[in-house]
Amino acid sequence: MLLIVWHSRTGAACAMAEAALRGAMSEGEARAVPAAEAGPDDLLGAQGYLFVCPENLGTMSGAMKEFFDRCYYPLLGRIEGRAFATAIAAGSDGSGAERQIERIVTGWRLRRIAEGLIVNLGAQTPEEIRAAKVVPAPALQKCHDLGQSFGAGLAMGAF
Numbered sequence: 001m002l003l004i005v006w007h008s009r010t011g012a013a014c015a016m017a018e019a020a021l022r023g024a025m026s027e028g029e030a031r032a033v034p035a036a037e038a039g040p041d042d043l044l045g046a047q048g049y050l051f052v053c054p055e056n057l058g059t060m061s062g063a064m065k066e067f068f069d070r071c072y073y074p075l076l077g078r079i080e081g082r083a084f085a086t087a088i089a090a091g092s093d094g095s096g097a098e099r100q101i102e103r104i105v106t107g108w109r110l111r112r113i114a115e116g117l118i119v120n121l122g123a124q125t126p127e128e129i130r131a132a133k134v135v136p137a138p139a140l141q142k143c144h145d146l147g148q149s150f151g152a153g154l155a156m157g158a159f
């Protein structure tokens with residue numbers, strides 16, 4: 001079972017999570033849960049995790065961080081060795097969010113099974129930042145493929 005935990009403010013990371021879910025479900029069991037609703041039991045019930053969120057002010061979005069804050073200690077030492085990957089929606093960077101998630105899940109001793117995926121949409125001005133986002137098809141395809149290969153690996157027992 002692949003668990004996708006996601007947060008999105010203007011739709012990009014939501015579309016990315018949905019694309020990844022479609023890919024994962026073509027290979028096996030998967031579910032996507034919004035960060036605000038995801039809890040320790042959701043993670044305990046999955047063998048792999050895909051974390052999907054925007055970069056905000058150089059780090060993961062606050063709602064995503066709240067999920068980790070809530071779940072970190074209840075799960076410490078209980079999910080060691082499980083697989084993870086990340087997909088970050090960003091304006092022009094995304095590396096800060098990716099790095100921060102990596103640092104946190106290192107404490108859980110998770111294993112990265114795919115290179116971090118960052119989708120840059122180029123929003124820079126206040127108007128562009130608050131506009132609803134349309135993720136281009138090639139980027140959604142990458143999210144789909146990530147979900148598919150993650151799901152396939154889990155189904156085969158490779159991860």
Ligand SMILES: Cc1cc2nc3c(=O)[nH]c(=O)nc-3n(C[C@H](O)[C@H](O)[C@H](O)COP(=O)(O)O)c2cc1C
Nearest residue numbers: 008009010011012013054056057058090091092093
């Ligand atoms: C408060 C705020 C801060 C942001 N900071 C960054 C940033 O540090 N680096 C970056 O690349 N993009 C930044 N962005 C742009 C978002 O990451 C980008 O618009 C992303 O596509 C939003 O994803 P979402 O549609 O899933 O909410 C910021 C957006 C907001 C609203």
